[in-house]
Amino acid sequence: MKIQEYQAHEIFRKYGIPSVNGILCKSVPEAVEAYRKLGAGKVVIKAQVLSGGRGKAGGIALAADEEQVESAAKKILGLRINGLEVNMVLVAPAAEIKSEYYLSFVIDRGSKSTVMILSREGGVDIEHVAKTTPEKIEKISIFPFVGIPDFLAKKAASFLFDDYEHIVKGAGVIKNLYKIMVNLDASLVEINPLVITKKGELLALDAKMNFDENALYRQSEVAAMLAPDDEEAKEIEAKSHGFSYIKLKGDIGCMVNGAGLAMTTMDMVNLYGGKAANFLDIGGSSNPQKVVNAMKFLLGDKSVKVVLINIFGGITRCDDVARGLKMAFDQIETNIPVVVRLTGTNEKEGHQILSGSKFHIASTMRDAINKAIELGRS
């Protein structure tokens, strides 16, 4: 879960990391007003959108007078970057950059640790640097019960800087950045670039943070900063019902128990010539009401032409799912055909409950998928 750059800068400042101090603007007049207020001469105008590649997409511009601010803000506020509409810009004093660096902390799956990543190649795509010149990147694994002692902070900073003054300042930034990572349960905190200005000051010119969704229960401050878009809102609503839902582009609505099986069902639908309308994992419980809610959710998507239900009963009991399905279709008026595959715990009882209904019953996953594709075409 991401936050906007301006929010990340605010967190940096709160933790004592020298960071861009700009003004957030939602319109062109606001941007011009901000420019006047800053009195900085030269400013940078940056699109505030939850996407990378802002620079390449034209979402960052320099301006040196009111006219330039006006035209740049106008242009950026009309952009779409990776499908996301830009409706905020950050106007900030432009820094006079002497040199640029890269610094981040990320949770690394491989080493199952928090890893610090540093490079003297700042301000560019770090993944590209890692691929083409891996020797220019330093990685340091952090022991969680030790954190970052002074010596380690200075050692790390010496990968970036040569003079002792900047090593000491850099060590401070490193320690504070790690503090943010741990205190706020981030999964990524990144400064790219961290710069030395012509006056010799360290400054975080950009700020990026991702947060661990699992930890939001103890991070109310972070939770308050998150602003889900429409698609995310639907996913969050699904989650509140106890299932996970992702909209896709096809017409076969899928309801499956378990994420792996749901993904596989979606893959198999595509493999055998159909197109899945969604990913929907109803989770492990077999509460009939949950099945009702999931069905309503599925049928709310008007592109769905056929519904495919694939349940492997382990802890989930097939008879409970069958009961939920009957309940759902007693409540919902629809002509959409429904293919059901129920296997596993209490399979026989489940089939008995569904016998005589208008559901199409299939015995294997492949049969169910082929049946659904066939019904979708007719």
Add this chain to the structure above:
Amino acid sequence: MSILINKNTRVLVQGITGRDGSFHATRMKNYGTNVVAGTSPGKGGTSVEGIPVYNTVYQAVKQEKADTSIIFVPPAFVKDAVMESADAGIKLIIIVTEGVPTLDIVAARHYATALGSSILGPNCPGLVTPGESLIGIMPGHIFMPGRTGVISRSGTLTYEVVYSLTMNGIGQSTAIGVGGDPVAGLYFRDLLKMFQDDPETDSIVMIGEIGGDSEEKAAEYIAGNITKPVVAFIAGATAPEGKRMGHAGAIISSGSGTASGKISALKNAGVKVVKDPAEIPYTI
């Protein structure tokens, strides 16, 4: 034989008086698992289905000689529960709980490793050595004793695959779900090595999914170290980029972690990769 657990494994259930803990403790016991104790702070001295309950893991280990534990406590308490178990000398700690903060797992795993313990999970269905011991939430009746090892990142997809193996007369030595979170304990590489070293495992089924690079690392390891036949399936070939597919770990980000990358890495390592999991029993 088998890996990690067998009929002699002495199991402790942490959080045994909770809804999930008591339900699954009973199911495990009914399967034949040697469940020797449970813990629940403040409920020491009581029992659940004849299983004695202790206040601390330390007491449970001292009194009942538990050597393996399974954790059902809520997410906020998992870190402490893992460390408590490792401190008490438990060697294998299985975490079923879903939604544990990642940094808690990072810390708990470091602590456990330092004390010589392994963790499996979090957010995992556990493991089973059919006919001997089931430690987790898997449905016992779909498994059959045999000589194929199963390693999977998923739950119900594992059941689907195991069920079709069993239906086709292919039994399992041990089947393990490693869990769907980005940071987890025992994983493909560790378990592949154990299956390679297990004289009673002849072949290995590996079920991966999008996200991370553990399948690629497993492929590298297989090429250099595994001589037993490996069959794999990777879920999520049609998943869109940037969306987490139910599991926190199942996400394609900036082009890495794709199914196609994993499939080609595994194929290059000599692994037979099937497109439909229904083909696994015929491929092995």
